[in-house]
Amino acid sequence: MxxxxxxxxxxxxxAALPSSAFAxxxxxxxxxxxxxxGGYDTPALELxxxxxxxDLEGTYYLNGPAFYERGGERYGHWFDGDGMIxxxxxxxxxxxxxxxxxxTTKFLAEEKAxxxxxxxxxxxxxxxxxxGRPDDVNVAxxxxxxxxxxxxxxxxxxxxxxxxxxxxxxxGPKVYADDLAGAPFxxxxxxxxxxxxxxxxxxxxxxxxxxxxxxxxxxxxxxxMVQGGRGMCHDFIATARHLVFVFPPCTPGRSSAHYLGKFxxxxxxxxxxxxxxxxxxxxxxxHELPGAFQFHHxxxxxxxxxxxxxxxxxxxxxxxxxEDARAVTRGVPFSSERSxxxxxxxxxxxxxxxxxxxxAKAEFPMFRPESAETRAPSWCSGYAENGVDALVxxxxxxxxxATWAAGPDMIxxxxxxxxxxxxxxxxxxxxxxxxxxxxxxxxxxDRIADGPVAIWTTPKPIPLPLHGRWx
Amino acid sequence: MTTPSNxxxxxxxxxxxxxxxxxxxxxxxGKPAGITQELTGGRTDGLxxxxxxxxxxxxxxxxxxxxxxxxxxxxxxxxxxGVTGEADESPVVISVKDLKPGTxxxxxxxxxxxxxxxNTNAFGIPSExxxxxxxAPGNFGPPPFEKAAFEVTAGGTVHKMAIK
Numbered sequence: 001m002x003x004x005x006x007x008x009x010x011x012x013x014x015a016a017l018p019s020s021a022f023a024x025x026x027x028x029x030x031x032x033x034x035x036x037x038g039g040y041d042t043p044a045l046e047l048x049x050x051x052x053x054x055d056l057e058g059t060y061y062l063n064g065p066a067f068y069e070r071g072g073e074r075y076g077h078w079f080d081g082d083g084m085i086x087x088x089x090x091x092x093x094x095x096x097x098x099x100x101x102x103x104t105t106k107f108l109a110e111e112k113a114x115x116x117x118x119x120x121x122x123x124x125x126x127x128x129x130x131x132g133r134p135d136d137v138n139v140a141x142x143x144x145x146x147x148x149x150x151x152x153x154x155x156x157x158x159x160x161x162x163x164x165x166x167x168x169x170x171x172g173p174k175v176y177a178d179d180l181a182g183a184p185f186x187x188x189x190x191x192x193x194x195x196x197x198x199x200x201x202x203x204x205x206x207x208x209x210x211x212x213x214x215x216x217x218x219x220x221x222x223x224x225m226v227q228g229g230r231g232m233c234h235d236f237i238a239t240a241r242h243l244v245f246v247f248p249p250c251t252p253g254r255s256s257a258h259y260l261g262k263f264x265x266x267x268x269x270x271x272x273x274x275x276x277x278x279x280x281x282x283x284x285x286x287h288e289l290p291g292a293f294q295f296h297h298x299x300x301x302x303x304x305x306x307x308x309x310x311x312x313x314x315x316x317x318x319x320x321x322x323e324d325a326r327a328v329t330r331g332v333p334f335s336s337e338r339s340x341x342x343x344x345x346x347x348x349x350x351x352x353x354x355x356x357x358x359x360a361k362a363e364f365p366m367f368r369p370e371s372a373e374t375r376a377p378s379w380c381s382g383y384a385e386n387g388v389d390a391l392v393x394x395x396x397x398x399x400x401x402a403t404w405a406a407g408p409d410m411i412x413x414x415x416x417x418x419x420x421x422x423x424x425x426x427x428x429x430x431x432x433x434x435x436x437x438x439x440x441x442x443x444x445x446d447r448i449a450d451g452p453v454a455i456w457t458t459p460k461p462i463p464l465p466l467h468g469r470w471x
Numbered sequence: 472m473t474t475p476s477n478x479x480x481x482x483x484x485x486x487x488x489x490x491x492x493x494x495x496x497x498x499x500x501g502k503p504a505g506i507t508q509e510l511t512g513g514r515t516d517g518l519x520x521x522x523x524x525x526x527x528x529x530x531x532x533x534x535x536x537x538x539x540x541x542x543x544x545x546x547x548x549x550x551x552x553g554v555t556g557e558a559d560e561s562p563v564v565i566s567v568k569d570l571k572p573g574t575x576x577x578x579x580x581x582x583x584x585x586x587x588x589x590n591t592n593a594f595g596i597p598s599e600x601x602x603x604x605x606x607a608p609g610n611f612g613p614p615p616f617e618k619a620a621f622e623v624t625a626g627g628t629v630h631k632m633a634i635k
Contacts, residue, residue: 130608132597132600133596133597134596179593180592180593181592181598182596183592183593183596184594206595208594210593210594223593225593
């Protein structure tokens, strides 16, 4: 029998990476320029390759930092930009594109002032305004959660922003309950097979961690509060009965005019893990893993003896976030040395925890939304053997089973499931750093090595996005 | 000068350190700094009257202020005065009489719903406006006493601040 370990080590060839796959990234900076104030409205994107499937009907919603310059000042970190929501609507083989700024309190106040007023994730303007509460600096720029009657633009330090699903006009901050007005609400909700949405809100300054259980139509069913760690926590894992939170040793610890500057990397300190019962919303287990930084996790599941397994994208430390995600806004490509690697985690019921890695690059993890809480295949961005970005498919054991290498100078964005369930397609963006253009690429999930079945381009580049969802 | 409302103000503001600690971004000086002016032609008996002018954005509820006369008091001791004023126009003008000349600092909030306490969400994030003398910005808690401190001189003093 082939064990999980041998399967993982079999993929180690992917770990040997050339330093850069960028030959001419001279137009990378175009991915960090302000969109038109009115947004984007393109009735039909240009199909540049392939043939779109006629049966694909729906909307690919996408969010990302977009607005980087105001009043002569320019943000210096990818995560600074005020959020823009995109809706790529697929109908009859055609794709239309609408993009709108999320009109947050911050965005509107700064538009009126004609300059940046508030500190951002990694940049502070020259004379920043007083920040009374997190929503004062809410840029709603990380991800999206579509419901039937509204789509939510998600940040993580404060409220979700509700938008009209058709026009994408901003309705305002989502208030789930009086006690939760302005409370942190993460950008990475997990959806159970029955449609229940689980999410969390985390305050790294106090370690307080709110758990939200939301019904399939967007109404809050229940919430609770536990004491988590103080490490920056961006995503979590759900299993059938538990929610797992990983806190990297990157905690608030110094004064700074911007958010990122307040965090300190505690080299040598472990990752703290807390396991919360879905039933009681209380912490039932704690674990530790060797120190690493991470944004994202793959699907997770638990076995009959209570063992919890999941995979993560683990960075050696927080330097990608501090350096690469800053330099890229100046047109400097990401470095392979500081990127995240695939990591398989096992949490035993007696508190033991272990981790193994095949060393392969992994970010933007993706799994069928309905498989979030089960042992299931996964997809992510990675590197091909020649160092270019790649879409990577893994089986339920975590072994790499297929890879598609993007072209040189391409930055592969997150690809999400598209189409009716069980979803057969993956849709996402690629930023062409040599030509300064955005591509939309559609894959068949079980045949990614064949390359995209269709590629479209937008008339103007859109700023490098983060996360999306199909609805 | 302690009054029942005074006690409420103190109790509510004591939570401010925790409230501000959750703020992700450091509060920086964005509002114009508060202004302290000496009043000419004020009283001559060695004591001082203080007029506090508070700019507000919403015209409803009450402005609740706690006045402190030392760093120790500001950091958790008793307020020398707890004063309030109806927020029916901006600025809200609130007077404190018979003060000893010296250094003072103010913590305040806008009690929009009139329940006598500063409302917060489950994370302790204030859901009503609050502010400090000199419009001093907080930084993981209320601003330090020295940032919020202003001089009240014999005769009379006007201090202008904002709670928005």
